[in-house]
Amino acid sequence: MSAPAIEPVRTPAPSAATGKAAASRRATPARFDTALGWSDRPGVSWALRILLCAIALGVFAAPFLTILSGAFTAHASGSSLSFLPHDSTLQNFEVAGERGIWDYFTNSLVIAGGALLLQLAVSVLAAYALARHRFRGQALILTLFMLTMMLPEEVIAIPLSLVLGHVPVVGLDLKGTAWGVILPLGAWGFSVMLLTEFMKDIPTEIEEAARLDGVGEFRMLWQVVLPLCKPALGVAGVLGFVMIWDQYLLPLIASKDPTDYTVTVALSILRTDPEVGSGVVLAGAVIALIPSLIVYLLLQRSLVTGIAAGATKG
Missing domain, CATH: 1.10.3720.10 (MetI-like)
Structure with a gap:
C-alpha cells in the first residue's frame, strides 16, 4: 500500500488591494515625535511650541551674539550694543x-x-x-x-x-x-x-x-x-x-x-x-x-x- 502523496502548501498570491496597502504604509512618513510631544501637524500647539523654542533660543543666544557683535565693533559701548556689528574692526x-x-x-x-x-x-x-x-x-x-x-x-x-x-x-x-x-x-x-x-x-x-x-x-x-x-x-x-x-x-x-x-x-x-x-x-x-x-x-x-x-x- 503506497503512502498518499503530500501536496505542497501554496501561499495565495497577494491581491492588488493588499499590495496597494503595503505600498501606502511604506510611503507614509513616520511621525516626528520629540520629548515635547511635537507633532508634524500645524496647529495652535505647534505654533506655541515654535514660539517657546524661539524665546528659549533668544534668551541663550542673545548674550553670545551681543558679545560677538561688541568684540568686532569699533568704539563699542555698553549702552549701544547690538546683535550685528557696525564699523567692523579687529582693533579690539x-x-x-x-x-x-x-x-x-x-x-x-x-x-x-x-x-x-x-x-x-x-x-x-x-x-x-x-x-x-x-x-x-x-x-x-x-x-x-x-x-x-x-x-x-x-x-x-x-x-x-x-x-x-x-x-x-x-x-x-x-x-x-x-x-x-x-x-x-x-x-x-x-x-x-x-x-x-x-x-x-x-x-x-x-x-x-x-x-x-x-x-x-x-x-x-x-x-x-x-x-x-x-x-x-x-x-x-x-x-x-x-x-x-x-x-x-x-x-x-x-x-x-x-x-x-x-x-x-x-x-x-x-x-x-x-x-x-x-x-x-x-x-x-x-x-x-x-x-x-x-x-x-x-x-x-x-x-x-x-x-x-x-x-x-x-
Missing part, C-alpha cells in the same frame, strides 16, 4: 593682545590641561576603589567627598593661601607657579561621585570573567572598566574643564605677579582699565570662550550620552 583684539591677553590665555591652557588630566586620573582611581571594592570607612570617605562639594571657595581661600605659601612636610612654596593652581584642582568631589555611581552599575559578571582570565587590577581598570565608562568620562571631562577654566579666586591667591594670572583674572583687569573700552573687554571674552566651545563640540556626544544614561538609571 589687537589692543587686547597688547595688554597681554594671549599670555594669560596660555597660562589658562597650561593650568586647565594639567589640572584636568590630574583630576580625571584621581577621580578614576578613587571611583574604582569606591565602586568595585569594599573596605572599612568607605561611607565616611564618600561623605567627605560630598562635603567638599558644599564648601564655597571663599571659606577655604585664606587657609589654602597659607598652605600654598608653605606646603606642610615638604615646605615648598607653590605660589607663582602653575602647580599652585593645578594641585588644588586635582581632586573634585563631583567627578568622583559621578564615576563612582556609574561604575557601580557595571555587572560583576564581567569583572569575574576577566579575573578568571588572570586580569590584574590595573589591567581590569584600563581594559574592562574604563571602556564601559566613556559616557561618564565625557561628562566629567566637559564639566571639569569648564570648572577649571572658570576659576577666578584660586589663580588670584596662588599668584605672586600679574604675569601669573589666568585669562579670567585678566578680564577683570581689562574691565577696570580706563584706557580700554568695552570692545576690548568683549574681545577678551570671545578669546576666553573659544576653548570651552571646542571642548564641548569634541565631547558633546559623550556628554549627551552620559546625561541620558544617568537619567535612565534605575
Whole structure:
C-alpha cells in the first residue's frame, strides 16, 4: 500500500488591494515625535511650541551674539550694543593682545590641561576603589567627598593661601607657579561621585570573567572598566574643564605677579582699565570662550550620552 502523496502548501498570491496597502504604509512618513510631544501637524500647539523654542533660543543666544557683535565693533559701548556689528574692526583684539591677553590665555591652557588630566586620573582611581571594592570607612570617605562639594571657595581661600605659601612636610612654596593652581584642582568631589555611581552599575559578571582570565587590577581598570565608562568620562571631562577654566579666586591667591594670572583674572583687569573700552573687554571674552566651545563640540556626544544614561538609571 503506497503512502498518499503530500501536496505542497501554496501561499495565495497577494491581491492588488493588499499590495496597494503595503505600498501606502511604506510611503507614509513616520511621525516626528520629540520629548515635547511635537507633532508634524500645524496647529495652535505647534505654533506655541515654535514660539517657546524661539524665546528659549533668544534668551541663550542673545548674550553670545551681543558679545560677538561688541568684540568686532569699533568704539563699542555698553549702552549701544547690538546683535550685528557696525564699523567692523579687529582693533579690539589687537589692543587686547597688547595688554597681554594671549599670555594669560596660555597660562589658562597650561593650568586647565594639567589640572584636568590630574583630576580625571584621581577621580578614576578613587571611583574604582569606591565602586568595585569594599573596605572599612568607605561611607565616611564618600561623605567627605560630598562635603567638599558644599564648601564655597571663599571659606577655604585664606587657609589654602597659607598652605600654598608653605606646603606642610615638604615646605615648598607653590605660589607663582602653575602647580599652585593645578594641585588644588586635582581632586573634585563631583567627578568622583559621578564615576563612582556609574561604575557601580557595571555587572560583576564581567569583572569575574576577566579575573578568571588572570586580569590584574590595573589591567581590569584600563581594559574592562574604563571602556564601559566613556559616557561618564565625557561628562566629567566637559564639566571639569569648564570648572577649571572658570576659576577666578584660586589663580588670584596662588599668584605672586600679574604675569601669573589666568585669562579670567585678566578680564577683570581689562574691565577696570580706563584706557580700554568695552570692545576690548568683549574681545577678551570671545578669546576666553573659544576653548570651552571646542571642548564641548569634541565631547558633546559623550556628554549627551552620559546625561541620558544617568537619567535612565534605575
